[in-house]
Amino acid sequence: MENAQIARALETIATLMELKDETYYRVLGYRRAAESVAAVGRPAYEIQDLRELPHVGGTIAQVIKDLAEDRTPKVLTDLLEEIPSGLVEVTRLPGVGPRTAGRLWRELGITSVEDLAELEEGTLASLKGFGRKSEERILRAARTYNSRERRMLLDEAAALGEHLLRFVRSHPACVEAEIAGSLRRQKETIGDLDLVAASRQGKALADAFAEAPFVDEVVAHGPRKVFIKCRGVEVDLRIVRPEAFGSLLHHFTGGQAHNIALRERAVKIGLNISEYGLAKLGTGEYEPVGTEDKVYERLGLQYIPPELREDTGEISAAQKGELPALVELGDLRGDLHVHTNWSDGKGTIETMAEAAIEPGYEYLVFCDHSQSLKVANGLSPGRLVKKLEAVRAADEKYPEIRLLCGSEVDILKDGTMDYEDDLLAELDFVVASVHTSFRMGEEAMTERIVRAMNNPYVRTIAHPTGRILNRRDPYEVDVSRLILEAKATNTALELNSAPERLDLAVPYMREAVDAGVRITIDTDAHDEVGLGFVKFGISQARRAWVEKESVINCLPLAEFEEYLKSGK
DNA sequence: GCCGTTTTCGGCCCGACTGTTTTCAGTCG
Numbered sequence: 001m002e003n004a005q006i007a008r009a010l011e012t013i014a015t016l017m018e019l020k021d022e023t024y025y026r027v028l029g030y031r032r033a034a035e036s037v038a039a040v041g042r043p044a045y046e047i048q049d050l051r052e053l054p055h056v057g058g059t060i061a062q063v064i065k066d067l068a069e070d071r072t073p074k075v076l077t078d079l080l081e082e083i084p085s086g087l088v089e090v091t092r093l094p095g096v097g098p099r100t101a102g103r104l105w106r107e108l109g110i111t112s113v114e115d116l117a118e119l120e121e122g123t124l125a126s127l128k129g130f131g132r133k134s135e136e137r138i139l140r141a142a143r144t145y146n147s148r149e150r151r152m153l154l155d156e157a158a159a160l161g162e163h164l165l166r167f168v169r170s171h172p173a174c175v176e177a178e179i180a181g182s183l184r185r186q187k188e189t190i191g192d193l194d195l196v197a198a199s200r201q202g203k204a205l206a207d208a209f210a211e212a213p214f215v216d217e218v219v220a221h222g223p224r225k226v227f228i229k230c231r232g233v234e235v236d237l238r239i240v241r242p243e244a245f246g247s248l249l250h251h252f253t254g255g256q257a258h259n260i261a262l263r264e265r266a267v268k269i270g271l272n273i274s275e276y277g278l279a280k281l282g283t284g285e286y287e288p289v290g291t292e293d294k295v296y297e298r299l300g301l302q303y304i305p306p307e308l309r310e311d312t313g314e315i316s317a318a319q320k321g322e323l324p325a326l327v328e329l330g331d332l333r334g335d336l337h338v339h340t341n342w343s344d345g346k347g348t349i350e351t352m353a354e355a356a357i358e359p360g361y362e363y364l365v366f367c368d369h370s371q372s373l374k375v376a377n378g379l380s381p382g383r384l385v386k387k388l389e390a391v392r393a394a395d396e397k398y399p400e401i402r403l404l405c406g407s408e409v410d411i412l413k414d415g416t417m418d419y420e421d422d423l424l425a426e427l428d429f430v431v432a433s434v435h436t437s438f439r440m441g442e443e444a445m446t447e448r449i450v451r452a453m454n455n456p457y458v459r460t461i462a463h464p465t466g467r468i469l470n471r472r473d474p475y476e477v478d479v480s481r482l483i484l485e486a487k488a489t490n491t492a493l494e495l496n497s498a499p500e501r502l503d504l505a506v507p508y509m510r511e512a513v514d515a516g517v518r519i520t521i522d523t524d525a526h527d528e529v530g531l532g533f534v535k536f537g538i539s540q541a542r543r544a545w546v547e548k549e550s551v552i553n554c555l556p557l558a559e560f561e562e563y564l565k566s567g568k
Numbered sequence: 569g570c571c572g573t574t575t576t577c578g579g580c581c582c583g584a585c586t587g588t589t590t591t592c593a594g595t596c597g
Contacts, residue, residue, distance in 0.1 A: 017569090025580060029569025057570050095586090097595050131588055181597085194597080220585050220596095227585080227596090236597075238584085251582085256597070263581040268573080274582055 003037050003507070006044055006067045009076065010034035013063070015088045016079040018098035019105075032311075033060045035257050039312045041511030042480055044068040054311065086112030093141040100138075103127070116142040150470055151189035152233065153499040154536050158183065161193050164214065164235060171208050173201040175242045180252035184306045186539035188502045189469055192234035194252045198245040209237050244276050244288035250295045251275035257311035258304075265315065266299055273299075307542040324545045327521075329538045331548040333556055334363035335531060337408060337431050337462060337494065337522035342387050343368035344376040346527040349394045353403055355528035362557040363402040365429045366391055370409040370418035373435055379407070381423055388426065402557055404428035404564075408462055408524075413437045415451025417458070424457035428564060431494070431522075433462035434475070442476040449482060453491040456568055460492035460520045460552070463503040471500070479508045486517045490568045492552055495544075497523045497537025498530070509544035520552050 001009070014030035032055035037044060040053060045068040047053070050061035066073040083105075090101040090113055104110040107127060108119070116138070124135035152160070161179045168177040174197050178184070181194030199205045203223040210221045210228065219234070220227040226237045240248045251259065251274065263273045272279040277286035278298055289295050293303040301318040305326060308314040317323050338352055339345030347355070349366060356364040368387065369378040379387060384407060391405035406429035410418040417424065417432065424430050432452045440448070452458050464482060465474035486493050493512050496503045501524070504512065512519065521537040523530050541551070548554040555563060 014569095023569080026569040028580085031569095033569080055570060059569065095595065099594060129588070129593085133587065137587095192597090222585055225584050238597095252597080254597080259597095260581055267581075272582080276583090 001044075001067050001070055003040060003044055006064055007034040007038035009067050010037065010060070010063070012085075012088055013073075013076055013079065015091055015098065016076075016083050016085075019083050019087055019091070019102050020079065021098075021102065029055065029057075029060065032257060033064070035311065037064060039310060039507055041483075041505075041507035041509070046480060054313065084111035086115070089113050089145075089147065090116060090142075093138065093145060095137050095141060113142050113145050113147075117145070149191075151191050153189060153469060154183075154186065154502075154539075155499040155533065157190035157193065160231065160233060161195070164193065164195060164230070167212055167214070168195055168197050168205070168209065168237065171205055173199045173205040173208070175199055176245055178249055180238075180249055181236070181254060184253050185255060185309055186307050186536070186543060188506065188540065192236065195235065195237045196245070196248045196252050197237065197239045198242040198248070199239050200241060202239040202241070205239055206237070238275065240275060241288070243290055244286075246289045246291040246294055247273075247277045247286075248275045250289075250292045253292075253306050253309060255310050258309040258314070261311045261315055262299065269300070271299070305542065307539055308545070310543075324547050326542040327538060327546050327548045327551055327554065329535055331551070331554045332359075332361070332521065332534065332538070333560065334361045334365070334402075334553050335523055335525070335534065336365045336406070336429060336460065336520050336553050337367045337496075338364065338525045338531065339368050339408075340366055342366075342383070342390075343373075343378055344526060347525075349390060349403070350397075351528055352525070352531070353394060353398050353401060355531050357398065357400045359531075361401055363404060363560060365404045365406045367406040367408040367429070367431045369435075370407055372410050372412065372418045376435075378410070378418075381419060384419070384423065385426075402561075406430055408433055409458075410435055411448055411452040413440070413448065415448040417452065417455055421455070421457065424455070427457070429459055430455075430457045431460050431462045431520075432458040434466055438466060438475040440475075442478055445475055446478040446481050449477065450485045453482075453485050453489045458491060459568070460494050460522075461486070462494045462522070462524065463496040463501050464493055465503050465505070465508075467501065467503055467505070469500050469502065474503070479504070480511070483508070483512045483515050483517055486512065487515055490518075492518045492520045495519055495521045495537050495541055497521060497533045497535075497540075499533060499536050502536065502540050506540055506544045509541065509546065513544060513546050513550045518550055518552050519546065522553070 010030050011034045014027045017027045036053040044064050050056050050064050063073040087101050110116050125132050161183050177197040180196045183190050206226045209226045210218050214230045215228045217229040228235050266273045270281045277288040279286045296303045302323050304314050304318050340349050369376040371378045371380050388405045395403040406427050408431045411432050411434050467474035493504050523534050525531045
């Protein structure tokens with residue numbers, strides 16, 4: 001079983017335990033362990049001592065081991081004997097938690113969302129503690145439930161977030177406002193949006209937000225908090241007075257696990273943390289904190305950038321003053337993987353070059369598709385030679401930027417490259433990737449890519465797992481092995497910045513960089529606008545603790561050319 | 569369940585809002 005599935009299983013165990021009314025901290029233990037497993041790139045079955053993962057002790061280590069080796073752990077078997085598995089889904093309905101789901105099961109025999117949806121009106125309202133409103137809300141949730149929830153890609157979430165943020169900021173009662181939550185942490189996909197604002201007239205701002213034109217539904221509405229739905233997305237706005245804005249921003253940037261760990265730590269040094277500030281333990285007298293870095297300072301920690309706030313080791317690193325100097329957008333000197341209308345891109349060599357001059361890039365590598373990828377108008381060897389000449393000519397025209405000609409060469413089914421080595425040798429840079437025969441099985445796919453890595457001209461493997469978020473799972477491939485081979489062959493791994501890809505994914509990327517593998521952060525842009533998506537590649541790299549020293553396209557032009565000249 | 573700058577046992581985050589309540593439990597983030 002893979003790490004993502006193991007994490008889901010641990011999550012299920014936690015929810016089943018909640019339904020059983022198990023001790024809160026036991027449940028929390030499984031939840032935290034689930035996050036730890038999800039965040040690690042190395043497959044669990046390869047990890048010698050699972051207890052090295054945060055929040056994994058002897059008991060859960062054994063549970064993970066069972067799951068990794070495709071056995072059902074006893075704790076899960078026992079739980080499933082007692083509690084119908086369909087109830088887990090019932091707890092995912094908005095407004096329905098474990099207590100409610102448990103009562104529905106015990107008192108009405110409900111064992112699934114479908115059962116609930118078919119319930120007659122009035123049945124629910126007759127239960128003690130339930131009224132007409134509760135019934136209406138729960139039934140509606142059950143009847144409109146869609147198990148395949150679609151999470152927003154980063155670019156859509158960012159666009160919506162900015163739109164809502166502009167509204168909040170433009171209100172006269174707003175002093176300051178920011179996007180918080182998972183969007184600020186730049187998670188790879190976004191479920192809901194969190195906005196925070198500072199105001200002296202919180203209620204006025206809250207009311208205005210609840211009545212804004214983009215609001216489809218008001219879920220909750222108080223003076224400090226408004227919870228709305230907008231285009232099917234849940235949006236939370238929280239408001240405090242300006243003095244406490246740092247505390248609020250910090251509190252709602254999360255993640256949940258990071259906040260809990262931080263508050264536990266604070267208690268140990270005699271402090272409570274909330275969105276209103278810091279208080280001496282137990283006094284409830286919160287002293288507001290205006291900025292986030294002050295929050296960390298008061299806790300004796302280095303400032304932790306939002307992208308790292310997941311409780312995956314950042315707190316102890318910050319305590320020791322050992323946080324990485326994360327790569328920044330401004331560190332990038334070029335893009336090594338963009339397309340043009342020579343294959344399936346929309347931009348021309350010239351328009352793409354001009355778009356790359358804009359952010360101050362020192363170099364740009366055009367990598368159009370190779371011959372066998374006919375659907376993408378892949379270049380025959382003859383056309384590739386012509387394009388090489390065209391790029392050389394364009395390079396003369398733009399002294400501001402070095403234009404180079406590469407290719408995104410298909411890795412054929414047997415692991416050979418889609419052009420002869422003689423031709424690859426003519427190119428400035430070779431990106432290799434898989435676009436066909438995705439379902440050949442893990443072993444064959446791994447061998448296929450490893451063979452490509454051993455080609456002396458292949459510099460980087462583009463979108464190494466082939467996933468398309470919300471649409472296509474990654475193909476089966478042994479990423480740990482790819483990381484080892486990348487290191488051995490001095491081949492880079494690409495972090496593809498396209499919001500629907502973000503491939504290689506963060507947990508793997510962190511493993512790769514830890515193993516000393518260098519990476520390329522590219523856009524795979526097919527038009528000028530696409531170049532701008534590099535900010536998402538950068539944020540994913542930051543989430544993976546990447547420093548600029550690991551990134552090939554952070555090299556200044558002279559050093560980059562040196563790297564090209566020296567071969568692999 | 570996990571974990572250790574008080575602890576290997578006894579601790580273990582914090583608050584807003586809602587609905588159905590006469591004082592609070594449940595849900596959510």
